[in-house]
Amino acid sequence: MINIFKDKKTFKEIFIDKVESTYAIDFNESNTYQQYVCLGQLLKQHIGKDWNQTRKKEKEMRQVYYFSMEFLMGRMITNNLMNAGVYDVVKETFDELGLDLNEVEHKESDAGLGNGGLGRLAACFMDSVAALKLPVHGNSIRYRYGFFKQKIENGYQVEYPDRWLKDIHVWETRRQEESVDIPFYGHIEINVDDNGKLHVYHKNAEYVKAVPYDVPVIGYHNQVVNTLRLWSAEPSDLYENQGGTFEYHKKLRQISEMLYPNDETDEGKILRLKQQYLFSAAGLNAVLRKHKEIFGTLENLSEKAVFHINDTHPTLIIPELMRVLVDEEGMDWDKAWDITRNCVAYTNHTILAEALEKWPIRLFQPLLPRIYTITEEIHRRFEMELRAHFGENAREVLAMAILKDGMVHMANLAITGSFSVNGVAALHTDILKEIEMKDFNDYYPNKFNNKTNGITHRRWVVQSNPELVSILKDTIGDEWIYDTTKLEGLLKFTNDDQILKRYDEMKLARKTALADKIYKEQGIQIDPTSIFDIQVKRLHEYKRQLMNALHIMHVYNELKTKPEVRQSFHPQTFIFGAKAAPTYYFAKKVIKLINTIAEKINNDSETSKYLKAVFVEDYNVTYAETIMPAADLSEQISTASKEASGTGNMKFMMNGALTIGTLDGANVEIGELVGNDNIFIFGLDAKEVTQLQKEATYKPYDLYLNDPKIKRVIDQLTNGFFTNVPQNEFEEIRRNLLDKDQYYILKDFDAYVKAQQKANKAYQDRTAWLKKSMINTAKSGFFSTDRTMFEYNRDIWHLETIK
Incomplete structure (x- = not known):
């Protein structure tokens, strides 16, 4: 050949x-x-x-099947x-x-298979396991439409379908022969034969065929090619025309139509559950079928397979595996449960109680009748175990219950049915163990562990920043591409004037590329020599894009009224990129505010040479490849204790940006690595936030009354300061801040202003700033997903490499 x-x-x-x-x-x-x-x-x-x-080589090896609702691969x-x-x-x-x-x-x-950090992390994981020659394969849904394409119209986010599959997807291979029929609805009949053997029949089910499309994931220069398997919902040959063919096809198409359908309605919740069961059950059953072909039994399954669930979305793997082992393989419950618990590992990505998945039993039970009865039995046995351990009416029995308050609690099921539970940053894992999931951690003392997230440097530096690659090759060689710990060698060059000059030129080149892109796409001219202060992430209140926006208003006020501020201020460009969930009204209002601020300050002839703001349209992976290398200042300002990890902070850091942020998520570890002089930390820490929440005495209105700069920006939201919107346009934002401010924006505002002033001043000592920038790159090697995946394998998976 x-x-x-x-x-x-x-x-x-x-x-x-x-x-x-x-x-x-x-x-x-x-x-x-x-x-x-x-x-x-x-x-x-x-x-x-x-x-x-x-x-072929993986065939009899122990393998990992990584299930994630999202794989945000970007252009491949x-x-x-x-x-x-x-x-x-x-x-x-x-x-x-x-x-x-x-x-x-x-x-x-851009393959529309995700909308944020969860999917991008999964994509980085796939790149790294292939680079490390580990037999790890992804499982997800082949969504026909991506999250959505974002347009900004009159300052507001407007969503358009992301028809990413309208053209040929050259990477995929359809594997029709490995399809799996998935049942929904119907009812269960259980018989016990003369030998006491259980026989379970799923009657009148509505079947859907899950068809796999395989996408290759290529290892870096090593001839290893792993597989990302995407499942598509198609008509099943087992379908019996009960509810009408048209209705069947309509509901069928919806299953693999789009990521995260609106689940505020019952119809939306059912669709989300269908999606989760379809790819969990299909992926699992395809693996079990192959396993049995090779080994002739499922009794050795836990020796050969790990089903790793990325967040709670694929948790239905646990009752589905029990269903196969008990109903189809005829195993007794205890043996099946032992195999199941030794096959499943769970990564938790959130400490927000409201974000932990719960599904109403009234919807779950009719949709997945057999899965519900198995979940019910898991719950019953676990409850008996807890009562025996803690006492009949102990608080822990209810706290750790899988079924309670008419809901199925997916995180509790995931923890109970797995052998490993990991957080994704040191602080996040500590909060899980000591606060949010303390009861589970006390009960399962060796189950919880930390695996700090990472990024793939092959995409976020090698592919995205050619000037930085050139500097690194000329100073430390190219071994860092295979081993990112070698980046520390750059520390020897922080006093080399020639290299500092090249670092400066690298940043200017990347900033110019971003400025050109923004001008071409949005007609906004920005100065590449200004400080590029960038916040790009999902739009959520706890990520506090609103605090960033209020600070820009404050800086504008200072520049407008104080000539001495203009003299000491280095021009600064604030760049945002974010999508708000289509039904997240408050988040969309924040986008409108940012764009309204940008329109005002960008068109003020007196201040626009000092201060500009841009909200980039339709932020995605490809846009990020231009944005990440261009940042001087990386905004990581979430309310402490709310961000599990973050990975944008790592991409910025690796490309030489300095972090301005709270002690939250992986910022804690970034700070420890680079030292206090090379990061701008401000605001409440996680313990202080937790204490404030416990005390429930915080009164944001007092801060409004006593801090003139806060009062001024809050008043400007509704006093006619913005002339191109109705005066009450941002009344809801004002009211939210003064009545509850649940994410402590006003509490942290003064500290944030001071940190920003410190950063602006530090940037003006160009040589010192460039040294800080180089230190950030040099210390970023820890945040490679190669290291993350090595730790997953060492501590959780125990795989051999593909020879």
Whole structure:
């Protein structure tokens, strides 16, 4: 078989022939989309043999199946070319042909398989396990529409469908032969035969066929290709026309239509549960089927398989595995439970009680009748165990219950049915163990562990920041690409004037690239020599984009009224990127406020050369690849104790940005690594927030009355300061801040203002700032997902590497 990418001559001939034969045109008539499709298909063909060999080698190995509702992969073409080791051949050939590889790469749509940190983390995990040669495979849903495409119209977020699958998805392979039929509704009949054996029948079920589409995940220069399996809901041959074919097809399409349908209605909750059961049950059953083909039994399952659930969405794996072992394999309950608990591991991603999944029994039971009775039995046995341990009426019995208050508590089920539960940052895990899940941690003292999140440096530096790659190669070589601890070698160059100058040039180049993109797409001109202060993440109240916005208003007031402030202030550009959930009204109002502030300050001829604000439209992975290397100041300002980890903070840090933030999530570990002089920490810490919540004595109105700068910005929300909106446009924001301020924005505001002033002043000592920037890059190696995945494997999975 010819090596397509052996050299430029070979690749050029094959590529031209591929384009001409695929589209029946002369090559010089082809467009960039056609070139992208053919390049992708050739690369997929090139790695096909390695993919097959990997599957063969993994066959009898212990493997991990990583279940996540989201895998936010971004565009895959560049990453795949780099990981396969053929990028340079392709780039040089395209240059010879007069083609812009960058333009061709941009013809790929961002795969709409996630909306934020959970999905991006899962994507980084997949990259790293392949790089480390670990047999780990993803399972998710093949959503036809992504989260949504965001447009800003009159300052408001407006959602449009993200039809990312409208074109060819070159990476996927449909595996029709591995489809799984999934039952919903119906009723359960249980018989016991003369031998005492249980027989369970699911009658009148409404079946849906889950069809897998496999996507290759290429290891970095190592010939390992793992699999991301995406499940699509399609009509089942077992469907019996009970409710009408049209209605069946309509409901069927919805299951794999879009990520996170609105679950404020019963209909939305049912759809979310259908999605969760479909990919959990389909993924599990496909693994069990193959396992039995190889080993002839499921009794050794826990020796060969780990089902890792990323957040609570795939928790139904636990009762589904029990169903297979008890109903289909005829195992007794205790044996089946022992296997199940030794197969499942759970990663918790939240400490917000309201974000822990709970499903009404009145909806769960009719939709998943057998899964409910098994969940009920798990609950009953666990409750008996707790009563025996703590006492008949002990507080812990109710606190740890799986079924209570008419709800199925998914986190409690996930903890009970797994052998490992991990948090995703040191502080997050401590809060889980000592506060939020203390009862479970006391009861299962060795089950909880920490695995601090990370990012894949191959995408977030190697792919995104060529100038930084060049500096690193010239100073410390390229071993850091394989081992990020080597980044510490950069510390030896923090006093090297030449390298500091190149660091400065690198930042300016990346900032100019972002400024050009923003001008091209939104017509807003920003100064690349200003401080780029960036907050990009999901729009949520606890992430406190609102505090950032109020601070910009305060800076504007200072610049407008005090000439001495203008003289000592380095120009600063505040850049936001965020999507608010379509039904999250308050978050959407914050977006409107940010855009209203931007319109006012950007058009003020007196201050706009000092201060600008931009809300970038439709922030996604591809946009992030331009944003992350361009930041000077990384905004990580969530209310302490609310952010599990964060990963944007790590991407910014690795690219030389300094963090301004609270002691929350992984900021704690960033601060410990870089030292107090190289980070700007402010505000309440987690213990102080917890204490305030316990005391319930916080009165934000007092701060409003006693701090003139707070009073001024709060009043400006509704006193006609903004002339292009109705005067009461932001009344709800004002009322929320003064009545409850549950995320302590006003409490932390003064500390945030002072931290910002300190950062602005520090930036003006350019050499000192560049040293701080280099220290952040040098100390960021800990936050590689290669390290995270190594720890998952060492402490939880215990896999051998693929030889």
